[in-house]
Amino acid sequence: MTQLILRDLVKRYGETEVLHAINLDVAEGEFVVLVGPSGCGKSTTLRMIAGLEEVTEGEIEIGGRVVNNLEPKERNIAMVFQNYAIYPHMSVRRNIGFGLKTAKLSKADKNARIDEVAATLGMTELLERKPSQLSGGQRQRVAIGRAMVRDPAVFLFDEPLSNLDAQLRTQMRLEIKKLHTRVGKMMIFVTHDQVEAMTLADRIVIMKDGHIQQIGTPAEVYHAPANTFVAQFIGAPAMNLMSATGTSSGVRLWNGAKVSMPDLSIAEGREVTFGLRPEDLKTNEGDVLAGTVTVAEPLGSETLVYVDVDGSEIIATAPGRTPPKAGDKITLGLSGTDAHLFDTDSGVSLRAG
Amino acid sequence: MASISSPDTARQNTARRGLYARLSIGQKRTLWAWTFLAVPILFYVVIRFYPTGNAMVLSLQEWNLLGDRSWVGLENYRTLFSDPVFWQVFRNTFVYLLLGTPISLVISFIIAYHLDKVRFMHGTIRALYFVPFMTSAVAMAWVWRWFYQDVPIGLFNNWLATFGISQIDFLDSTTNALPSILAPAIWAGLGFQIIIFMAGLRAIPRTFYEAAEIDGVSTWTVLWEITLPLLRPTIVFIVVLSSIGFLRIFDHVFNMTTANPGGPLNSTKPLVLMIYQTAFSSFDMGYAAAQTVVLFTILLIVSLIQLRLLRDR
Numbered sequence A: 001m002t003q004l005i006l007r008d009l010v011k012r013y014g015e016t017e018v019l020h021a022i023n024l025d026v027a028e029g030e031f032v033v034l035v036g037p038s039g040c041g042k043s044t045t046l047r048m049i050a051g052l053e054e055v056t057e058g059e060i061e062i063g064g065r066v067v068n069n070l071e072p073k074e075r076n077i078a079m080v081f082q083n084y085a086i087y088p089h090m091s092v093r094r095n096i097g098f099g100l101k102t103a104k105l106s107k108a109d110k111n112a113r114i115d116e117v118a119a120t121l122g123m124t125e126l127l128e129r130k131p132s133q134l135s136g137g138q139r140q141r142v143a144i145g146r147a148m149v150r151d152p153a154v155f156l157f158d159e160p161l162s163n164l165d166a167q168l169r170t171q172m173r174l175e176i177k178k179l180h181t182r183v184g185k186m187m188i189f190v191t192h193d194q195v196e197a198m199t200l201a202d203r204i205v206i207m208k209d210g211h212i213q214q215i216g217t218p219a220e221v222y223h224a225p226a227n228t229f230v231a232q233f234i235g236a237p238a239m240n241l242m243s244a245t246g247t248s249s250g251v252r253l254w255n256g257a258k259v260s261m262p263d264l265s266i267a268e269g270r271e272v273t274f275g276l277r278p279e280d281l282k283t284n285e286g287d288v289l290a291g292t293v294t295v296a297e298p299l300g301s302e303t304l305v306y307v308d309v310d311g312s313e314i315i316a317t318a319p320g321r322t323p324p325k326a327g328d329k330i331t332l333g334l335s336g337t338d339a340h341l342f343d344t345d346s347g348v349s350l351r352a353g
Numbered sequence B: 001m002a003s004i005s006s007p008d009t010a011r012q013n014t015a016r017r018g019l020y021a022r023l024s025i026g027q028k029r030t031l032w033a034w035t036f037l038a039v040p041i042l043f044y045v046v047i048r049f050y051p052t053g054n055a056m057v058l059s060l061q062e063w064n065l066l067g068d069r070s071w072v073g074l075e076n077y078r079t080l081f082s083d084p085v086f087w088q089v090f091r092n093t094f095v096y097l098l099l100g101t102p103i104s105l106v107i108s109f110i111i112a113y114h115l116d117k118v119r120f121m122h123g124t125i126r127a128l129y130f131v132p133f134m135t136s137a138v139a140m141a142w143v144w145r146w147f148y149q150d151v152p153i154g155l156f157n158n159w160l161a162t163f164g165i166s167q168i169d170f171l172d173s174t175t176n177a178l179p180s181i182l183a184p185a186i187w188a189g190l191g192f193q194i195i196i197f198m199a200g201l202r203a204i205p206r207t208f209y210e211a212a213e214i215d216g217v218s219t220w221t222v223l224w225e226i227t228l229p230l231l232r233p234t235i236v237f238i239v240v241l242s243s244i245g246f247l248r249i250f251d252h253v254f255n256m257t258t259a260n261p262g263g264p265l266n267s268t269k270p271l272v273l274m275i276y277q278t279a280f281s282s283f284d285m286g287y288a289a290a291q292t293v294v295l296f297t298i299l300l301i302v303s304l305i306q307l308r309l310l311r312d313r
Helices: A044-051 A092-100 A107-120 A138-148 A166-182 A194-198 A218-223 A228-233 B007-022 B024-056 B077-080 B084-114 B124-136 B137-147 B155-162 B177-202 B206-217 B219-230 B230-246 B250-255 B270-278 B287-311
Strands: A004-013 A018-028 A031-035 A058-061 A075-080 A153-156 A186-191 A205-207 A211-218 A238-248 A252-254 A258-260 A271-276 A289-298 A302-309 A312-319 A328-335 A341-343
Touching: A004 A044, A018 A107, A018 A205, A018 B206, A031 A194, A044 A058, A044 A075, A044 A186, A044 A205, A044 A271, A058 A075, A058 A258, A075 A138, A075 A186, A075 A211, A075 B206, A092 A107, A092 A138, A092 B077, A092 B206, A107 A138, A138 A166, A166 A186, A166 A194, A186 A194, A194 A205, A194 A218, A194 B230, A205 A218, A205 A228, A228 A238, A228 A271, A228 A341, A238 A312, A238 B077, A252 A271, A258 B137, A289 A312, A302 A328, A328 B084, B024 B287, B077 B124, B084 B124, B084 B287, B137 B155, B137 B250, B177 B230, B177 B250, B206 B219, B219 B230, B250 B270, B270 B287
Parallel strands: A031 A186, A031 A205, A075 A153, A153 A186
Antiparallel strands: A004 A018, A004 A058, A205 A211, A238 A252, A238 A271, A252 A258, A271 A341, A289 A302, A289 A328, A302 A312
């Protein structure tokens, strides 16, 4: 039973603390994505798990064993790097086999193992090629193959899709997800792309400035963001945030519009932040807010409309077939049950759970 | 006010600017490229290619620098190949090459490999290794000459004497003189090679090493299977450059054996020194030119062989 536990993990470079006592439990076979803006400590965390960075304080436990002072090779992990780290002067076979160098297997066994991995990744006929003869996606597959060949307990991915173009990224994303289903091993995946995080993860860990903001399934972090950072980071386009004040029956928005909140009670006069996802704002259905369209971005299935409401920009979605145009005056309807409320000072969600 | 020129005016403009305006963008670029290339091409033709060609012609003539040139055919070459001094010099030149290049390559790589990992005073240490490269070869040769003197003057022999070891004839022995001259020559070139090696080492992505660390291979395997193969272009560059350098060695030899250039008994004389003496002591320009052509051929062959051997397959 392989389990990964991070206990009060701290990383300091000299005086600068970049990771502030983070805690995380990952179960066997789980796919966990660490996501956050650059500099949030997600890559550092991954590199500490890999053993490429030393642990300043706290503990890393893999499969019931504290690995703080173990060399990377003793941790039973494999890692896929952003730039693939495949060696240009070696054939695909030698690249994949490089991870088996220290394995106590006969040459025939090693070759059989390489063939098996290559077959799994559908690149048997590429084995004798040099990396320069491969496309970006194929190189990425070689990197994954090199990780797989050692049959590690934990796979670590450090932004492996960032160097690929948009279409290939979507395709490789799917392949990684399929691979996870097939091998069933624990995978820790670092990315700055929230779409990758949402699509791949069993659980998402959202990080910012060396702190974990929220841990949850994609649905949890989307529908019940723990704070304004998560609310804005997850979901594209980002959630609309507006200032509001508590009233007897709900909230009064910054422009005076009243919204009733049947499932939440807020102290009268309390300053809060009112959040609403663009898809929860219905154009021309109801008239809680009214404004002028400044920009319309057609996406085909729907159109994003940027509406100037009393000096604030609000993003809403409109149907794809009959979208409003820039300059149109429209009304926006909304329901208090869809809304998220956050404490204005701390940004923490006022909806429990 | 925006004005749009009528088709008539446009045609007039074209006519006025003449031929150049009618060229396509590609032709214009080519024209400019050749305009700029003209200066270096002229330089190379006048300063490099013409004298080279002239030397080849001269190698078939006899000339004492003042009188007329007279044709002698292949006589100069015949003399050269039957001259025992030439073969001694030929041998010396290759000893400089075959000792100098590998030794300097290995030493500079070892220093660069370790210096790359040193953070403490990195810049200062690197500068210290580079200083000999910037120092004048003449000054350096004379300092080393002093190092090699007998007791009680020479530094090395004084050390040996302190430990009770009998002194060594560095520059006056036919066996020791060549290595003694080669040592400062290697030392002088190290700084440059170290800088090039370090640039090569820096160009290897760090993740290559991290991936190897996760795979758990030994430092030795990393060196042989990752670092050295990826340094191949750097190694080719240094080998070719330093080979050419050692085949053309002159100033160190000349300055460390001034009393008897190339001595003792021609045991340190390289080809370039022989050419110099033939040309400017014996004033036998045609014979010197023939020697130059031979040196040129050797340089060409050695460089081509190295490029072929070390080229990326």
